[in-house]
Amino acid sequence: MAVAPATPSRPLRRPSLGGAGGKQGAVWTVTSSASSASGSVPHTTGTSTFLRGLRPAALLAEGFGLLPVAKSSDDNEAVFRWRSLRVAYSLIIILGSFGEAVLSLMRMAETGVTFFTSVNVMFYSTSLATSLVFLRMSVSWRDTLATWCKLERFMTSYNGEPSRLVAQMKTMTFVVLVLALLEHVLSIVSTVSYVWPCLDRGGTPLLIEAYFLTKYQKTFTTFRFSFPRAIFLFTLQVITTFIWNFSDLFIILVSMGIGAYFRQLNRAMERSKGKIRHEEFWRQKREVYNALSMLTRITNDYVGPVVLISYASNLYFICLQLLVVTKRPPRTTHLHDVYFFYSLVYLIGRTCVMALIAADVYQESQKPRSTLFCVPTTSFCREVQRFLMQVNTDSIALSGCNFFSIDRSFMLTVAGTIVTYIVILVQFESPTSVEQGATAGTNVTVLACTCSDIKKFDC
Numbered sequence: 001m002a003v004a005p006a007t008p009s010r011p012l013r014r015p016s017l018g019g020a021g022g023k024q025g026a027v028w029t030v031t032s033s034a035s036s037a038s039g040s041v042p043h044t045t046g047t048s049t050f051l052r053g054l055r056p057a058a059l060l061a062e063g064f065g066l067l068p069v070a071k072s073s074d075d076n077e078a079v080f081r082w083r084s085l086r087v088a089y090s091l092i093i094i095l096g097s098f099g100e101a102v103l104s105l106m107r108m109a110e111t112g113v114t115f116f117t118s119v120n121v122m123f124y125s126t127s128l129a130t131s132l133v134f135l136r137m138s139v140s141w142r143d144t145l146a147t148w149c150k151l152e153r154f155m156t157s158y159n160g161e162p163s164r165l166v167a168q169m170k171t172m173t174f175v176v177l178v179l180a181l182l183e184h185v186l187s188i189v190s191t192v193s194y195v196w197p198c199l200d201r202g203g204t205p206l207l208i209e210a211y212f213l214t215k216y217q218k219t220f221t222t223f224r225f226s227f228p229r230a231i232f233l234f235t236l237q238v239i240t241t242f243i244w245n246f247s248d249l250f251i252i253l254v255s256m257g258i259g260a261y262f263r264q265l266n267r268a269m270e271r272s273k274g275k276i277r278h279e280e281f282w283r284q285k286r287e288v289y290n291a292l293s294m295l296t297r298i299t300n301d302y303v304g305p306v307v308l309i310s311y312a313s314n315l316y317f318i319c320l321q322l323l324v325v326t327k328r329p330p331r332t333t334h335l336h337d338v339y340f341f342y343s344l345v346y347l348i349g350r351t352c353v354m355a356l357i358a359a360d361v362y363q364e365s366q367k368p369r370s371t372l373f374c375v376p377t378t379s380f381c382r383e384v385q386r387f388l389m390q391v392n393t394d395s396i397a398l399s400g401c402n403f404f405s406i407d408r409s410f411m412l413t414v415a416g417t418i419v420t421y422i423v424i425l426v427q428f429e430s431p432t433s434v435e436q437g438a439t440a441g442t443n444v445t446v447l448a449c450t451c452s453d454i455k456k457f458d459c
Contacts, residue, residue, distance in 0.1 A: 053169030262364035
């Protein structure tokens with residue numbers, strides 16, 4: 001059997017620490033490439049593949065004030081400034097979410113603590129926490145992108161760019177946001193249908209007032225109702241709903257990027273499975289794997305809090321929707337049924353897609369093991385041994401601030417937790433509280449307000 005010629009490698013130095021905003025991140029330094037026996041090593045120039053796929057989502061995050069960074073998808077020109085309109089816009093959203101969370105907490109204290117009365121508290125607290133995490137990430141966003149791009153350039157110099165990654169990321173962004181928009185529209189329509197009798201008794205102004213009193217009962221019992229306040233709250237509602245959906249989308253896109261590079265490495269190694277290769281070949285593959293391991297850890301430092309918040313939020317709202325669907329109140333309309341069923345399916349689907357794609361990072365990181373086990377005796381060397389040891393001992397996965405790691409077995413754990421909680425909730429939630437929660441969606445206040453509650457008409 002002929003021995004394949006060794007390919008000259010591109011040396012990869014040890015990581016040096018650097019970063020802005022008090023956060024240190026590992027930065028790999030890549031030296032100039034050498035030409036291989038069959039030709040020059042591929043070299044990519046221009047914008048990162050991952051950043052091209054992330055651009056639509058990043059632009060939307062800028063527009064909704066979640067990512068106050070100018071040119072956030074450009075590693076060379078991304079700029080964050082504390083004294084800027086972007087940061088002021090983001091702070092207004094944070095203060096608005098904080099205010100609504102406090103008012104919802106006051107309402108919950110007045111009416112009693114139940115699963116349904118905590119809906120708005122949980123929703124706005126989640127939005128507040130996510131906004132604060134992304135504001136913190138924005139401070140060192142440019143350094144993080146620079147680190148990602150350095151590692152990406154090193155990996156693509158050997159394996160090229162992942163095929164169809166940009167198209168897949170853009171498609172995923174479009175699908176998730178369209179489904180989220182439909183869910184939010186159904187939420188608005190279901191609430192409007194609940195207060196529709198007010199249209200006959202007071203016209204459109206009363207209908208609008210009833211809608212906002214249903215959504216923000218504590219807010220408009222503390223402050224006088226006015227259309228400017230209503231417009232601000234509606235805008236805040238749209239933005240916070242986007243934030244709630246974007247956290248899952250962001251985890252999905254980041255996981256797609258890392259997983260794509262792992263699959264590239266695995267496909268390259270599969271082509272050499274059982275074949276004789278020089279030690280230099282295995283050193284190159286190990287260094288690419290090591291770069292991917294470093295990339296995952298750097299990413300996890302930033303994404304970890306988002307993962308933790310996202311899973312806690314999804315667990316809560318899935319339990320809420322399951323409770324409403326399993327104990328359908330008698331006064332709900334068909335529009336409510338459609339909304340709650342769609343919202344439940346959307347939540348479960350979005351959570352499962354996020355978990356599966358994030359779990360692929362761990363699954364793909366384990367696949368080199370089968371190729372390394374098949375290395376012929378004549379090719380087995382120290383580099384293969386080091387590579388195999390790293391794969392066997394290094395756990396490469398995204399996690400929720402290291403409280404849990406996302407793999408496929410974690411999905412079963414989450415599913416078991418949801419089943420356990422829903423059984424308990426069905427047993428202990430009274431029919432009255434469930435009926436009160438009939439208008440409680442992912443962003444709807446829990447006690448329904450009809451035209452008689454506005455004290456303008458006797459219904």
